Amino acid sequence: MIMARDDSHLPEKLRGLRIPLIGSPLFIISNPDLVIAQCKAGIIGAFPALNAREGEGEPPLLEAWLKRITEELDRHNQDNPDTPAAPFAVNQIVHRSNARLERDLEICVKWKVPVWITSLGARVEVNEAAHSCGGVVLHDIINDTFAKKAIDKGADGLIAVAAGAGGHAGQQSPFALMREIRAWFDGPVALSGAIASGEALLAARALGADFGYMGSPFIATHEANADEAYKQMIVDSTAEDIVYSSLFTGVHGNYLKGSVERAGLDPNNLPEADPSSMNFSSGSSKPKAWKEIWGSGQGIGDVKKVTSAGALVDRIAGEYDIAGRRLAAEFAT
Structure with a gap:
């Protein structure tokens, strides 16, 4: 049983989750x-719009994905009124090289996507599009300056990407980043950075985050569209097996050292890359030469096996409950 928590201060679409967790969108x-x-298990599931890539001349795959997700979750809710699914989120890459952005915004508005996650640029018109269909916008940031810009441009909440997160991670400690944000902002905040256990989720809540933001453990799930070798490398690796480099996209991120070695590179001597080399015109910021350089956060030491997404959420929920009750007992009078 999960302890009761008050989420009445959050936008309605962010309330009522089984546990306060968002599955981060994984390219x-x-x-x-x-x-x-993820949504049926009671947490917000998310995917990047750019993951839905159709062949030339084919109808937009993003529309087909949104139709399937919306209809399947609706059926689940009708069949399970006491345990409805959590809402889903779509991640929009708001980078100047994303030529699909305008089209994808229109499709997401049409399907009334409930939660929008924006990355690599805060733009007023994107937030306005989300709000036009009742969506809630969470913008991911790596420091307090970017956080203030995002809120000034109309985002409803923030995703604080701290040190240890997978993909394009920041370098700031979650302790510092969360306290700086909470000094001026009382809206929704999710914290990213080695969130791979119920204890880590509880720690994020203690720092002032409304949600944990977890990605890497979901790579090692049956449902994930990842190479089986990638899933096994997540299981077999720990924080010591993560390398932080800008070589592969032009922006610093965390990657599995084993995948870097398999590509014939020395993970301890990687050159720096120019940030201007980032380009999403083909759907990815990573050139095809690096397609088997696999991203991961530092929390993967908690991932012991490949399992279903539902079983992973069950594990996190159980650990979160036990850890919370243990600390509650410490403070009980």
């Missing part, structure tokens, strides 16, 4: 199977 890996499983 290529997050697909409808994973998102639906």
